[in-house]
Amino acid sequence: xxxxxxxxxxxxxxxxxxxxxxxxxxxxxxxxxxxxxVLGVVGESGAxxxxxxxxxxxxxxxxxxxxxxxxxxxxxxxxxxxxxxxxKIRGREIGAIFQDPLTSLNPLYTVGQQLIETxxxxxxxxxxxxxxxxxxxxxxxxxxxxxxxIDHYPHQFSGGMRQRVVIALALAAEPxxxxxDEPTTALDVSIQAQIIALLKKLCRDHGTAVMLVTHDxxxxxxxxxxxxxxxxxxxxxxxxxxxxxxxxxxxxTVGLMGSIxxxxxxxxxxxQIEGSxxxxxxxxxxxxxxxxxxxxxxxxxxxxxxxxxxGTSRASCWLHDAAGGRAAA
Amino acid sequence: MSVVLKEPPSAAxxxxxxxxxxxxxxxxxxxxxxxxxxxxxxxRSVLHAVDGVTFxxxxxETLSLVGxxxxxxxxxxxxxxxxxxxxxxxxxxxxxxxSELNTEAGRGMRQKLQMIFQxxxxxxxxxxxxxxxxxxxxxxxxxxxxxxxxxxxxxxxxQQVRLSxxxKVKYPHQFSGGQRQRLSIARALATxxxxxxxxxxxxxxxxxxxxxxxxxxxxxQREMGLTYLFISHNLAVxxxxxxxxxxxxxxxxxxxxxxxxxxxxxxxPYTRLLLDAIPDLEMSGRARTPVGGEVPNPLNPPSGCTFHxxxxxxxxxxxxxxxxxxxYRHAGGESQxxxxxxxxxxx
Numbered sequence: 001x002x003x004x005x006x007x008x009x010x011x012x013x014x015x016x017x018x019x020x021x022x023x024x025x026x027x028x029x030x031x032x033x034x035x036x037x038v039l040g041v042v043g044e045s046g047a048x049x050x051x052x053x054x055x056x057x058x059x060x061x062x063x064x065x066x067x068x069x070x071x072x073x074x075x076x077x078x079x080x081x082x083x084x085x086x087x088k089i090r091g092r093e094i095g096a097i098f099q100d101p102l103t104s105l106n107p108l109y110t111v112g113q114q115l116i117e118t119x120x121x122x123x124x125x126x127x128x129x130x131x132x133x134x135x136x137x138x139x140x141x142x143x144x145x146x147x148x149x150i151d152h153y154p155h156q157f158s159g160g161m162r163q164r165v166v167i168a169l170a171l172a173a174e175p176x177x178x179x180x181d182e183p184t185t186a187l188d189v190s191i192q193a194q195i196i197a198l199l200k201k202l203c204r205d206h207g208t209a210v211m212l213v214t215h216d217x218x219x220x221x222x223x224x225x226x227x228x229x230x231x232x233x234x235x236x237x238x239x240x241x242x243x244x245x246x247x248x249x250x251x252x253t254v255g256l257m258g259s260i261x262x263x264x265x266x267x268x269x270x271x272q273i274e275g276s277x278x279x280x281x282x283x284x285x286x287x288x289x290x291x292x293x294x295x296x297x298x299x300x301x302x303x304x305x306x307x308x309x310x311g312t313s314r315a316s317c318w319l320h321d322a323a324g325g326r327a328a329a
Numbered sequence: 330m331s332v333v334l335k336e337p338p339s340a341a342x343x344x345x346x347x348x349x350x351x352x353x354x355x356x357x358x359x360x361x362x363x364x365x366x367x368x369x370x371x372x373r374s375v376l377h378a379v380d381g382v383t384f385x386x387x388x389x390e391t392l393s394l395v396g397x398x399x400x401x402x403x404x405x406x407x408x409x410x411x412x413x414x415x416x417x418x419x420x421x422x423x424x425x426x427x428s429e430l431n432t433e434a435g436r437g438m439r440q441k442l443q444m445i446f447q448x449x450x451x452x453x454x455x456x457x458x459x460x461x462x463x464x465x466x467x468x469x470x471x472x473x474x475x476x477x478x479x480x481x482x483x484x485x486x487x488q489q490v491r492l493s494x495x496x497k498v499k500y501p502h503q504f505s506g507g508q509r510q511r512l513s514i515a516r517a518l519a520t521x522x523x524x525x526x527x528x529x530x531x532x533x534x535x536x537x538x539x540x541x542x543x544x545x546x547x548x549x550q551r552e553m554g555l556t557y558l559f560i561s562h563n564l565a566v567x568x569x570x571x572x573x574x575x576x577x578x579x580x581x582x583x584x585x586x587x588x589x590x591x592x593x594x595x596x597x598p599y600t601r602l603l604l605d606a607i608p609d610l611e612m613s614g615r616a617r618t619p620v621g622g623e624v625p626n627p628l629n630p631p632s633g634c635t636f637h638x639x640x641x642x643x644x645x646x647x648x649x650x651x652x653x654x655x656x657y658r659h660a661g662g663e664s665q666x667x668x669x670x671x672x673x674x675x676x
Contacts, residue, residue, distance in 0.1 A: 044538075159623075192608075221608060260610065263592060268547070276538060
């Protein structure tokens with residue numbers, strides 16, 4: 001398909017006005033997702049990854065707001081739509097899966113009522129047909145005895161089963177894009193593997209594109225096609241997932257990959273990046289990473305780098321500026 | 330390639346072991362109130378959080394306990410420092426029963442035992458300055474009377490955890506998550522302990538900060554000859570930090586082996602499941618078979634081997650009879666496992 005990307009985010013800036021000045025949570029981010037593609041967005045807490053997801057789906061908590069840039073879905077701008085129009089897009093065009101399955105389900109309604117409501121709201125379907133479809137959806141997410149489970153309340157499900165219900169809800173209206181924000185973080189490892197496998201399978205079957213927001217590089221490695229590494233509200237590096245993991249180009253990504261303990265190899269020490277990510281109130285000038293970067297030079301302190309081509313990826317690092325030359329990275 | 334293993338834990342190594350848990354159990358009474366029990370005709374219900382756990386820890390080593398939520402690993406940690414009293418079995422610490430430590434005479438022994446908690450936000454008093462937080466164990470144990478001496482010790486441990494003595498006038502909120510966990514470590518180190526129980530010390534931290542804390546813990550262990558019991562759900566972290574690893578499932582240890590043996594040649598089907606479930610950074614295209622099912626409700630555990638409903642090798646005996654931890658020698662080394670299928674040579 002040469003219709004262009006499904007989702008296009010251009011120069012997105014998310015701000016939080018506070019009494020002590022404006023905090024910039026997401027600073028000039030551009031990315032795109034092709035139909036059927038899984039884009040991982042990875043970063044440490046405070047990197048702005050969840051904010052990016054929330055901005056795309058129009059669920060920024062006030063006073064947070066999109067201060068600049070645009071979000072386009074199928075070529076149409078959705079960031080400036082009135083609330084009611086956006087409501088129709090959420091669920092129908094963009095599904096959402098959040099971290100905690102207990103808070104994303106209403107405890108006062110059965111899962112069936114919630115699924116049927118979603119289906120009848122977005123698809124022109126009678127209640128009885130919607131119920132049949134809801135049972136099919138539950139079955140497709142691997143919930144045993146779906147015709148009986150459909151009348152149960154969320155508290156009657158275990159954590160892993162609840163997250164399956166949430167996935168069923170997100171996919172109920174067959175959206176083209178799913179924003180999954182830390183979908184497996186609240187789950188145990190053995191359940192995590194089941195949920196990742198399920199999400200991958202369903203999205204492949206339906207051709208759904210996914211924006212997978214997580215702090216877990218392992219989940220990204222298994223699931224994503226491309227990955228964007230975020231740091232202090234900016235994209236540090238974006239590229240095909242295998243390249244970013246095995247040949248990271250940005251010094252932050254290099255440090256991040258080295259700091260992850262693995263099951264293979266004997267490492268006496270993990271690579272460590274000194275210091276921690278700056279608070280939003282004190283993001284340094286120039287490259288936000290320069291105070292922690294061992295390759296930093298004058299230009300890094302003065303000028304913010306653009307996303308520059310680096311290998312098969314793009315990295316926002318002056319080391320990759322053809323004119324500036326590359327030090328030992 | 331033949332791997333030279335550390336001396337396997339055996340009776341000969343016993344003098345070196347500083348902590349022994351023997352048949353340690355902890356039950357919690359989670360019954361409804363009396364009136365509800367009578368009206369609803371329900372009996373008492375007892376949760377077996379830890380069920381007959383036996384292990385020992387050698388001086389200077391790191392033993393890790395790993396498992397999913399609800400497997401009882403944190404309860405073991407609390408039993409080991411005496412925050413819970415065992416329902417059955419006992420903990421011996423330098424040859425003394427832990428219950429003896431709860432006396433004036435045991436005070437001297439108690440300061441050799443410290444704990445690091447998971448959440449560095451909840452475990453530091455937000456209204457105390459760093460100096461008071463770190464000096465608290467010194468004062469509690471009455472180790473130092475002279476304020477100048479106390480402050481000198483505070484400066485010393487702050488430097489040991491790579492913070493600055495100038496930080497001692499600050500409050501916890503002025504530190505990042507990783508720095509706060511260093512403060513917890515500094516507080517634990519103040520009394521010059523020999524044994525640290527670390528309950529998920531890096532779970533609340535980001536990976537790059539986790540690396541800093543793990544490196545620090547390893548450095549401190551080398552510098553001071555510390556012994557760790559490390560509790561975690563993260564197998565990669567456990568692989569990095571441990572000398573020996575115990576895998577727990579529903580209150581029992583199902584497999585215990587040296588780190589290399591456990592990760593290279595896991596015996597118990599649950600260990601294999603866990604190792605298989607970890608997302609793979611190498612992306613070797615390994616066909617992962619996510620095992621179905623979830624951890625059962627510990628209030629109503631399955632009969633026999635509690636893992637049998639999820640186990641691909643379960644048979645009639647597994648449903649009937651609970652396996653006990655036995656030593657198996659195999660090509661990869663020596664493991665302790667509690668599994669009928671391993672015992673019968675079926676896997």
